[in-house]
Amino acid sequence: MGERHLRAVRGDGDDPDARAAAAAPGDGSPARGRRERDALDSLLTRVGLGDEDAYDALYSAVAGSVLGLAVRIVRDREMAEDVAQEVLVDVWHRAARFRPEAGSARSWILTIAHRRAVDRVRSEQAHATRLRTHGAVPESLPEEQESVVDSMQREWESARVRAGLAHLTDRQREALDLAYYRGFTHREVAEALDIPLGTAKARIRDGLLRLRDLWEVDR
Incomplete structure (x- = not known):
């Protein structure tokens, strides 16, 4: 080129x-x-x-x-x-x-x-x-x-997060992987998965709520 x-x-x-x-x-x-x-x-x-x-x-x-x-x-x-x-x-x-x-x-x-x-x-x-x-x-x-790398390490390399992802549904895990491991916006997640924007937001929200519940149990 x-x-x-x-x-x-x-x-x-x-x-x-x-x-x-x-x-x-x-x-x-x-x-x-x-x-x-x-x-x-x-x-x-x-x-x-x-x-x-x-x-x-x-x-x-x-x-x-x-x-x-x-x-x-x-x-x-x-x-x-x-x-x-x-x-x-x-x-x-x-x-x-x-x-x-x-x-x-x-x-x-x-x-x-x-x-x-x-x-x-x-x-x-x-x-x-x-x-x-x-x-x-x-x-x-x-x-x-x-401080960006430290933040990314917490988000993308945390063993606790990885362990929690194993307890999510495949759809929730896929959406969170794009949003937090790869940095996609909600709209980009929707485009990548070929789903409506509202559905992408719901999968991300539900996945985060599930992770929060799991972490509270571990305390």
Whole structure:
């Protein structure tokens, strides 16, 4: 792709997959969600075959979600933009690995974004630790960013949470995995699972209530 990765991409109004993927969020109806999911799946599959026009359309459809997820994790807009650009370049190189039967294109792309953003935060924290060891702390590193990894460790690596997840239903566990292990918003969970937004929220809420009940019993 070369410099195509670095330029502002254009929409492709003649491509039915691009039109469906770029459609404004609807009312959460399963039919519309399915159409949008299928359109993104088709675009990513075409990208895996080297279709640059499909990449342009896919980029336009998911760039906002990728950036939003990166901002929530790294807590710095400029750094998040760098992460998002890296993710979208990575999508071009790795698209051939996408398998629609294993999950939606959006969840596949956002999982890459989540991992990239977490890696960036950990890298920045390690860099700050090295500077402190040598008596130099960067003024530009927000204090809140230094605590992000600790927070993620509690959320994503806690043995207590993992043990509790085993007691949830498959649907509750799947929704919580996307929301808390991968950083998806409620809407992104709904899109990834191809369910209405209200259903996604209910599964997450019920799962959290079940975990709370289990932890209270353990006290």
